[in-house]
Amino acid sequence: MSFPWANEYTPKVPLMKWIDERLPLPRLVYNAVGAGYPVPRNLNYFWNFGVLSGLALMIQIVTGIIMAMHYGANDLVAFGTVEHVMRDVNAGWLMRYAHANGASFFFIVVYLHIFRGLYFGSYKAPREMVWLLGLVIFLLMMATAFMGYVLPWGQMSYWGAKVITGLFGAIPIVGEPIQTWLLGGFAPGNASLNRFFSLHYLLPFVIAGVIILHIWALHIPGSTNPTGVEVKGPQDTVPFHPYYTAKDGFGAGIFFILFALAVYFAPNMMGHPDNYIEANPLSTPAHIVPEWYFWPFYAILRAFTFDFFFIPAKLLGVLAMFASILLLFFLPWLDTSPVRSGNYRPMFKKFFWILVIDVLILGYCGGAPAEEPYVMISQVASAYYFAHFLIILPLVAAFERPDPLPGSITEAVLGKDYDGAETAAVAAE
Amino acid sequence: MATLENTASADGTAEGEGVRRRDFINIAAVSFAGVGGVVAVLPLINQMNPSADVLALSTTEVDLSGIQPGQAIKTTFRSQPLFVRQLTEKEIAEADAVDASTLRDPQTLEERTVDGKTQWLITMGVCTHLGCVPLGAGEGENKGEYGGYFCPCHGSHYDTAARIRKGPAPKNLEVPPYSFTSDTAILVG
Numbered sequence: 001m002s003f004p005w006a007n008e009y010t011p012k013v014p015l016m017k018w019i020d021e022r023l024p025l026p027r028l029v030y031n032a033v034g035a036g037y038p039v040p041r042n043l044n045y046f047w048n049f050g051v052l053s054g055l056a057l058m059i060q061i062v063t064g065i066i067m068a069m070h071y072g073a074n075d076l077v078a079f080g081t082v083e084h085v086m087r088d089v090n091a092g093w094l095m096r097y098a099h100a101n102g103a104s105f106f107f108i109v110v111y112l113h114i115f116r117g118l119y120f121g122s123y124k125a126p127r128e129m130v131w132l133l134g135l136v137i138f139l140l141m142m143a144t145a146f147m148g149y150v151l152p153w154g155q156m157s158y159w160g161a162k163v164i165t166g167l168f169g170a171i172p173i174v175g176e177p178i179q180t181w182l183l184g185g186f187a188p189g190n191a192s193l194n195r196f197f198s199l200h201y202l203l204p205f206v207i208a209g210v211i212i213l214h215i216w217a218l219h220i221p222g223s224t225n226p227t228g229v230e231v232k233g234p235q236d237t238v239p240f241h242p243y244y245t246a247k248d249g250f251g252a253g254i255f256f257i258l259f260a261l262a263v264y265f266a267p268n269m270m271g272h273p274d275n276y277i278e279a280n281p282l283s284t285p286a287h288i289v290p291e292w293y294f295w296p297f298y299a300i301l302r303a304f305t306f307d308f309f310f311i312p313a314k315l316l317g318v319l320a321m322f323a324s325i326l327l328l329f330f331l332p333w334l335d336t337s338p339v340r341s342g343n344y345r346p347m348f349k350k351f352f353w354i355l356v357i358d359v360l361i362l363g364y365c366g367g368a369p370a371e372e373p374y375v376m377i378s379q380v381a382s383a384y385y386f387a388h389f390l391i392i393l394p395l396v397a398a399f400e401r402p403d404p405l406p407g408s409i410t411e412a413v414l415g416k417d418y419d420g421a422e423t424a425a426v427a428a429e
Numbered sequence: 430m431a432t433l434e435n436t437a438s439a440d441g442t443a444e445g446e447g448v449r450r451r452d453f454i455n456i457a458a459v460s461f462a463g464v465g466g467v468v469a470v471l472p473l474i475n476q477m478n479p480s481a482d483v484l485a486l487s488t489t490e491v492d493l494s495g496i497q498p499g500q501a502i503k504t505t506f507r508s509q510p511l512f513v514r515q516l517t518e519k520e521i522a523e524a525d526a527v528d529a530s531t532l533r534d535p536q537t538l539e540e541r542t543v544d545g546k547t548q549w550l551i552t553m554g555v556c557t558h559l560g561c562v563p564l565g566a567g568e569g570e571n572k573g574e575y576g577g578y579f580c581p582c583h584g585s586h587y588d589t590a591a592r593i594r595k596g597p598a599p600k601n602l603e604v605p606p607y608s609f610t611s612d613t614a615i616l617v618g
Contacts, residue, residue, distance in 0.1 A: 159561065159582075162559070162560040162561070163559040163560060163561065163582065165560075166558070166559035166560040167559065169559075169560070170559075170599075180478065180479060181474075181477050181478050182477070184477055184478065184479055184480065184483065185479045185483045185508070186479070186483075186507055186508070186509060187507075187508055187509050187560075189483065189508065191479070191480065191483065195477065281505070281508060281509065281510065281562075282503055282505065282510050282554075282562065283562060284561040284562040284563075284564075284580075284581065284582065286581055287581070288561060288581070288582045302583050302597070304597060305584070305596060305597050307533070312599035313596075313597040313598075313599065314557075314558050314559075314597050314598065314599045315599070317597060369581075370581075370582065370583045370584035371584060375584070
């Protein structure tokens with residue numbers, strides 16, 4: 001599960017020795033996130049976002065469990081109990097604002113984590129399984145976030161539930177029965193609210209389980225690094241603890257500062273005022289949009305305003321939206337370049353940044369009203385999104401001439417002269 | 430099991446030669462357990478379908494006497510919005526002027542209303558795209574480019590017969606089952 005030069009676990013306290021002989025849990029932790037896990041010595045701060053994602057999940061679970069103690073999942077009282085949390089429950093406002101902003105921060109760090117992987121080719125062999133499991137986590141996160149947003153039973157909650165379950169209604173023949181089955185009625189109601197609460201409580205623990213698989217799969221080949229060159233010997237690695245526990249700890253400090261700024265000074269910045277109006281089935285909010293982290297996908301959904309042969313526009317939009325995520329499952333086999341890191345891929349690097357801008361444009365259009373010029377811009381940007389993965393990446397891989405790679409991680413860090421003598425230097429430390 | 434197989438081999442029965450009685454029992458047992466498992470899951474899935482109280486058919490009676498030509502009201506049927514609208518002569522003429530066969534969901538105004546009561550357009554107020562409530566029934570609301578209804582969520586335009594004309598919605602606004610109980614009242618459902 002690790003490199004042969006990984007430190008061996010030797011319990012120092014008799015108690016730990018006693019536990020380790022009966023249940024090797026201390027050994028497991030030591031080998032996973034302790035001094036027993038050797039990591040490339042040259043990771044930059046973009047490698048913080050995996051740990052930060054786990055941290056964000058923990059914040060969500062803790063604040064969520066606390067709020068569940070004060071919330072009532074019934075359409076008659078749900079909206080009121082959320083206000084009860086805000087006004088009456090001791091520190092309830094803190095729990096709710098931390099939970100709502102925590103969701104946004106969770107997506108911020110996960111998106112950075114995903115784009116890190118895209119730029120540095122983290123999805124390439126032998127780490128395809130890490131990438132695929134990461135996408136499963138992403139899908140679970142989106143489902144969890146969507147259901148959580150329904151729980152306050154405000155206007156955006158209600159209409160979000162209606163629109164998102166309406167997506168399934170676009171499927172021919174079985175669509176409407178599926179939509180009715182998901183909602184437990186013909187429109188969102190008490191049955192929908194109850195099941196969403198039940199599943200919203202369940203899914204974070206499913207996510208935690210898939211995260212364990214994600215990390216397990218990562219620890220088979222070990223982390224990649226900014227050069228994309230594989231670890232060649234002990235001189236290329238440092239133990240996870242204390243080196244990266246310290247680096248991740250610093251990142252966590254920055255994360256908490258920004259998180260606190262949002263929670264204490266701009267808690268509603270990323271929310272919608274309409275959700276402070278109780279759900280009303282007879283009136284759609286003038287401008288109905290999902291939370292910001294769904295905007296790029298929402299823009300793709302709305303880009304299809306025309307029928308294509310026999311496929312109606314509605315179904316096309318839904319298919320395109322799901323395809324935009326499912327496409328990423330095929331990424332390890334679409335980008336056939338043997339070079340991992342974008343640092344050594346001059347053409348890929350340019351197209352990567354164009355993709356980043358494209359997704360930001362999609363995000364902006366997804367949050368804008370459904371009118372020109374945003375519809376047209378969404379159409380062009382959606383087309384480019386698919387072209388990037390299906391056409392540009394395979395072509396770049398075929399025609400690009402990568403820059404010369406460093407001989408090893410150590411050479412990239414210290415220069416050519418150090419490479420041979422490095423083992424001795426590490427030993428001397 | 431292994432011992433038995435070994436015994437069988439020792440008897441001279443070569444492995445992989447034909448289907449053994451034990452193979453059949455094995456497959457039959459596992460299949461039966463599988464079917465049992467699926468049957469056991471069915472109620473677990475079906476419990477999510479609408480419960481009896483939700484399914485209980487409700488009917489809604491609507492009084493039309495207060496609705497002037499060009500006016501519309503919003504009410505509810507099965508906890509979803511229902512639009513009841515009295516069309517003006519001009520709106521009827523506009524709807525009839527269109528060749529229905531050119532539409533995305535081809536229907537004439539006559540097919541969407543009751544004989545002799547063409548001016549009464551009764552539809553669900555649920556956009557057939559993703560289920561928002563279209564605008565146009567209330568006073569002063571945006572009626573869209575075709576003078577009927579306009580869905581603000583994703584920009585679907587419906588004409589004066591509530592037929593889809595532009596935007597992502599695939600179907601005309603649904604006409605629920607209803608009948609006239611008198612000249613000025615309908616029973617929906």
